[in-house]
Amino acid sequence: MIASLLIANRGEIACRIIRTARTLGVRTVAVYSDADADALHVRSADEAVHIGPSPARESYLVGEKIIAAAKATGAQAIHPGYGFLSENADFAQAVIDAGLIWVGPRPDSIRAMGLKDAAKKLMQDAGVPTTPGYLGEDQSEGRLKAEADAIGYPVLIKAVAGGGGKGMRKVDAAEDFAEALASCRREAAASFGNDAVLLEKYITNPRHIEVQVFGDTHGHVVHLFERDCSLQRRHQKVIEEAPAPGMDEATRAAVCTAAVNAAKAVDYVGAGTIEFIADGSDGLRADRIWFMEMNTRLQVEHPVTEEITGVDLVEWQLRVASGEPLPKTQDQLSINGHAMEARLYAEDPAKGFLPSIGRLDTFNLESDAPGLRIDTGVERGAEISPFYDPMIAKVIAHGANRDEARERLAAALAGSAVWPLKTNAGFLVKALRHADFAAARLDTGLIAREGDALLPPARPTEEALADGAAALTGGGGLAGFRLNAPARTEAMFLLDREAVNLRFDPREGADAPSSDVLIAEDGQVWRLGPWRAGGSGGADASDGAILSPMPGRIIAVGVAEGERVTKGQKLLTLEAMKMEHSLVAPFDGTVAELNAAEGGQVSEGALLAKIEKDG
Structure with a gap:
């Protein structure tokens, strides 16, 4: 070892x-x-x-x-x-x-699977089923267009060196091909330094099925069954599970055997994943599942395989790298129950899933419930920086069957509390409890079709708000409270930065409100505090406050304190996540306050400027 x-x-x-x-x-x-x-x-x-x-x-x-x-x-x-x-x-x-x-695998194996066109040709030679398409050396527009016409639309253009959804275009009609090809090539050249493409038949009801394979230096290769990663957003996996719902034993045997043959074709050593695309329009069938690509590494979603097989894949990696044979043979591996994994990100679904950056003052994830596992690299007090992927945890649930695993995962995410950063927990809960996902009616377009229906609510339920208000009340310290008034009372609060009027039952003996409480509901967290007249917490553009919409860097300041401005005039330019955002004056007035300097880093919600309205 x-x-x-x-x-x-x-x-x-x-x-x-x-x-x-x-x-x-x-x-x-x-x-x-x-x-x-x-x-x-x-x-x-x-x-x-x-x-x-x-x-x-x-x-x-x-x-x-x-x-x-x-x-x-x-x-x-x-x-x-x-x-x-x-x-x-x-x-x-x-x-x-x-x-x-x-x-990890031998360098030659990584190279063999690194380019999609070469990998696909290699798989065809090994007898592994591949998606109908074109991967020839002739990259002229005329040849590509002719091949696309022969395949039949819709067709998918893919960069041969692509990944992560980049360098990929769906073309629905012949007249759209030339423009889509040019766009795909530009993106591929910019992202990968290679503008070569391949063509594939677009699968109208696609499911993403992948098989975990493992090889050693003694010539052994096994599979550890399949995972379903069909729930995706913009070609990025959101929730993964194992085994794949609706996979019968005959289809499983065919797909897993194809994966082992694929690994053997490149003399594979270590952990790898063979990814397939399946046409799920008539269920999972062996004759409708095709090789897509191979990931020559450990996958993010490897824990679901570990949970159903009882195998520690990292341990296997270290043993194989030490020269040991695989710890188990194929007939010693079996499936036990069902597992699901959700990727918990520090991002704000309400703002187009922009990363939420800063300090994790509250980071509560349930980890002691039955069948639950948390894999994370952060803890309370950690900083989520703009330099790396904002995934803060993987939440994994195992159960006797799919419904049990799904409910355990949804409950764990619903009970999570992260603050002040935003997370996608509420979005994940809604996805897990969506009727189509619950019934395993899966394909890679489910999230895109549902759109805003999967976004979490913008505010807590009235019951949760009333409970939060009650926790802050008592002793006559709230506006609207008066002696001998009925138990039910009404007062103004700040929900995050929004003023809200709430009716609630004050708690007996509670102190007057002096601090805030957090309201956590279905994975979403809000801050509720007493309303403070003139407080900056409730400031917004309607009263001239210019707040940073997200963490970022000020790259331009176009005004000075005391300067007169007109409605719509650009005040500041913020750069965040490689995009520029212009902040403008909400009305005619004067710059009464300026808290931004070129090159400065700002957090979400920071007061950057204050405009006093004319008159």
Whole structure:
């Protein structure tokens, strides 16, 4: 067994790897950037090495720094986790060339599966079913258009080096092909430095089915059954489950055998995932499931496979990298119950799922309920920075059947409380309890079709508001309270930054309101406090307050304090998530207050300027 391991990653997956390594007696080394100096994975490891500034391109993506850190600490092996350098064949080779153990597949296997067109051709040669399409070398517009016409519309244009939904266009009609091709090529060139594309028949009722495979250096390859990752938003997975609903044993055997053959075709070692697209219009059928791509690493959603098989996939990775054979044979693996995973993000569904950045003052996730597992890389007091993916936890539920796992997961998310950052917990709860998802009527377009119906409510229920108001009341300290009044009373409060008038039953003996309470309901959290006349908490554009709509950086200030402005005049420009947002004057007036400077970082809701209205 490997004696010491450097984890070339951060956050949740780094903590996950450290947890298994500790049970095996393996010493761990973490790496960290400036932004992660106090991160949980840094404090969890036996040793930690600083590798550079906060941007990933200057730290976690610099292979030379990571290899140097491994050598300096005496680490024998490097585990890449997922993302960052995990599927970088050149980095894998550099690790091996440095005399270290690479916990992952051989570099040649990564390269073989790295380009979609080459991988698809390889799979065809191995007898693995592939989606009807075109992946030829002739990339002329005329040839591509002719092939698309022959395949039949709708057709999907995909960048051969693509991933994460980038470099992908659906074309519904022949007359739209040229424009979609040009757009796809531009995006592919900008994102991957390669504008080559392939064509595939667009599946109108698609389901995303993937199979976990594992190989060792002794020629053994097994599968650990399938996962269903059909619930997606903009080609990004939202909720994953195992096994796939509606998968009969004959279809499972055919798909899993195809996955094993795919892994064998590239002499695969370690953990990998073969992804398939299924036409679910007539249920799951072996003749309607086709190879899509291979991920040559551990997947984010690997815990659902662990939950139904009882296998620790990270332990298997470390044992295989140490030269050991697979711990189990195919006939020793079986499915036990059902598992689901939801990705909990610090993001605001009400604002187009923009990341919510800042300090986690409240971070409460239920973890002791039956069948529940929380994988996270943060804790209360942690900072969610703008430099990395805003996933803060994976919530996993296991049950005897799908309904039990789904209800356990929904209940756990509904009972979560995160503040002041926004999360997608409420959105996840609504998705889990949606009638189509509950009935396993799945396809990758479900979320897009439902749209705003899956967005959580903008405010708590009246019952929850009344309870919150009651918790703040008593002793005659509220506006509207008077001696000998009926028990039911009425007063003004601030719900986040909105003034609300509430009727409630005051609590006997409570102190006068002096602080705020948090209202948590179905995964959503709001702050309720006593109304304060003139308080900045209730400020908005109607009274001239210019608030930052999200965390970001001020890149331009177009006015000065005391300057007269007109309605619609640009005051400030905020850059957030690589987009520019102009903040303008709500009416004619004077800049009475200016709290922004070019280059300054601001948090969501910060008062940037105040405009006094004329007259």
